[in-house]
Amino acid sequence: MEKINELTSENIVQQNIERLKEIFPTAFSEGKLVVEELQALVGEYIQKDKEFYQMTWAGKTEAQREANKISTGTLRPSKVESKNWDSTGNIFIEGDNLEVLKLLQKSYSNKIKMIYIDPPYNTGKDFVYKDNYKDNLNNYLELTGQTDVHGRKFSTNTDSDGRYHSNWMNMIYPRLKLARNLLKDDGVIFISLDDIEIANLRKICDEIFGEENFINNIIWEKKYTVANDAKYFSDNHDHILMYVKSKEKFEIGRLQRSEEMNSAYRNPDNHPKGVWKATPLQAKSGSDSKFQHTFPNGVNWSPPQGRFSAYSSNTLNELYNKNEIWFGADGKSTPAKKTFLTELKNTGVVPRTILTFKEAGHNHESKDEIKKLFNSGTFDTPKPTKLIKLLQTIANIGDNSIILDFFAGSSTTADAVMQLNSENGGSNRFMMVQIPELTNENSEAYSEGYKNICEIGKERIRRAGELILTGIKDKKEIDKLDIGFRVFKLDSSNIQAWDTSVDKFEGQLDIFAENNGDHIKANRTEEDVLFEILLKYGLELTLPIEERSVRESKIYNIGFGSMYICLSDIIKTDVATAIGEWHRESSEANPSVIFKDSGFANDADKTNTVQTLRQAGIENVKSI
Known part of the structure; x- marks a missing residue:
């Protein structure tokens, strides 16, 4: 039986x-x-x-190294804060997103279809997490008050700091580097930002995703009012940078036609195909710069100077014979092609680089959404769900895709995913990651009991899901819609690490003796260790988990027989027999079995257990 010595994130x-x-x-x-x-x-x-030519700044080398470091942390499940734990495919992770992204590398590499993030804008007032690259996990535990009794506060990044821009770039760089690994080959990332760091972000993304995979700098009209007290311009837009993992494999989604677009189509000649709009016959490029054509009615046409005909003479005659060329009300005007609405209904509209507040929502609308759910303004800077739903369409999200937001805030992205699923019958999943930044003690959120932003995000998902259900009448659709989520929290590993320095070695021996030789920390549960194993082996955190008990031992069946885990303190051959019988119910050919090494009373029990599993056709047996 092979011994697993350590549980770490992917070694990139x-x-x-x-x-x-x-x-x-x-x-x-x-x-x-x-x-x-x-x-x-x-x-x-x-x-x-x-x-x-290169893009560099103070601390870039260290930021690059940080993206490649492994993490010794884990994600501990919190069932009590979750909703529909056993059936949901959604995830909310509470923790520093840098460490969380490292931990997700094995389980979610090349699995995320869309990432949307709304990181700190670096206005001088935003929270900016200043990473301690020496020991980032301990830094996080201290900042969140989990290891430091003084509960150190999160800090802002003021423009008086000599490394104002560098601090922000060092924060975003390793996170984007790790995020790219998670994207599917046809995956896409959207990043919201204002003017302060957009130029730096563009260069960073060119380096990480490749200049060739830049799609566009989308302009979102975030306000519908004009700020007349502005010194220069009224700030009415934000940027949304859009990159893909591979342009060759990405196909952009088209948007639905609006009633306003359709209103431009008419049918003045009562054509049997229905309403149409006149579109030019010329094109930007072609081969014949001297093209001329005479229609059967005697009208001569040639494209304007510098343009070319979009159609051959034969095609133009065919269109004429089908009454699909328009010569104006007098029958002698410049000819145009009749483009029928019936031909366009299924093709959709190519997205524009400017998203207006009418189609993508605005800041006031997003705050109203929060007030509707909480009856108060518990979060200051949410994005409208209409915007995130629109970006999902542009991303060409297919069914059962995963949408990740690792600056989750109030969980607008989760709300938008559930809304769109309810509208189109989809089954897409969300994964939210948010650091538990403390709320201001003078804020409405704090007075209502939300001590950190994670509490707001989780509660929003709960309330938004229930609100969505009230608008669905079909019980089958209600049962199908996933409004649950599993909560996980970043923490240090469940496995006791050995510190062999002279001054600590004796204490380590004492701890090991107190735990009866058990490497698992005393305050950790079987489920804590279970999910650390899933991360170690690259299995998704929402896989179905079944349980069976054999005397005092609990056996976990992961993903319908892909893995069996027993972390009991008393493991006998009857556990192996039960696993073998369970395995016969599965179609999995080569499952893994993992035991807690200290659960065996002696080597004989361990050997007999392995032999029993081999007789059942299971060879891959390990212990921690």
Whole structure:
């Protein structure tokens, strides 16, 4: 039986090395990467001159290293704060998103279809998490008051700081680097921001996602009123940067036609195809710059100078014979093609680079949504659900996709996902990540009992889900809609780590003895360890989990037989027998079985357990 010595997040550096070895085996000598050889293989010369185009800032190297570090943390389940735990596919994670993104690397790599984030805008008043790269997990536990009795406060990033922009860039860089790994090949990321850091963000995203995968800088009209007290301009828009993982594999979603768009279509000649709109016959490009055509009614036409005909002469005659060319009311005007609405209804409309408040909502609307749910303004800067729903359509979200927001705030994204599912019958899932930033003691949220932003986000999902259900009349649709979520909280590993320094070694032995040789921390539950194992093995956190008991031992069946786990303190061969019988009910060919090593009274029990599982056709047996 193989022993699992440690549970850590994905080792991204080692993963990258293995990929390079597969593609460029000659770039390695005695296991070491030869950079010059790699550059030669991709046809590049070594850059001798230090003066070349690059984006850099104070702390960038450390931020790059941080994105590649592994995490020794875990995500502990909180059933009491969850909703519909056993049936939901949605997740809310409370913790520093940098560490959480590291922990999600194994389980959700290449699985996220869409990411939307609304990070701090760096106005000088926003909270900006200043990472302590030396020990980021402990830094988080201290900041949230979990290990520091003084409960240190989160800080802001003021423009008087000598590294004002660098601090923000060091915060966002490793998070985006890790986020890219989670995107599917046809995945897309949207990032909301204002003018302060948009130029820096664009360069960072060009580096991480590739300039070639930039789609657009979308302008969202966030206000419908004019601020007449503005010194220069009324600030009426935000930016939404849109990048994809691969332009070659991404297909943009088209938007629904509005009644206003359809109103431009008429039928003055009572054409049997219905209403139509006249569209030009010319195009921007072509091959014949001297094209001319005479229609059967004697009208001569040639495209304007610098333009080309969009159709051949044969096609123009065919359109004429079908009465699909319009020559104006007098029958002699410049010809145009009749484009029928019936031909466009199923194609949708290409998104525009400007999203108006009428189609995407505005700030007042988003605050009204919060007031409707909470009867007060519990959150100051939410985004409207209409905006996030529109972005989901643009992202071309398919059914059963995962939408991630790791600056979740009040959980607008979760609300929008549930709303859109209720409207189109979809079954898309959300994953929210939010650090428990404390609410202001003078705020409405604090007075109503919400001590941190996570509490607001979780409660919004609960209330929004119930509100959505009230608008559904079909019971089948009600039963289908997922308005639940599993709550997890970032914490240190459940496994007791050994500290072999001389001054602490004796204390470590005492702890180990008190726990009867058990490496699992005394204050952690079986379910805590269970989900750490899922993260270790790259299994999703919402997989179905069944339980069966054999005497005093509980057995967990993960994902309909893909893994069996027993973390009991007393493990006998009857546990293995029960797992073998359970395995016969499954179609899984090669399941894993994991035991707690200290649960075996002796080596004989361990050996007999392994042999019993082998007789049932299970070979992959490990222990922690």
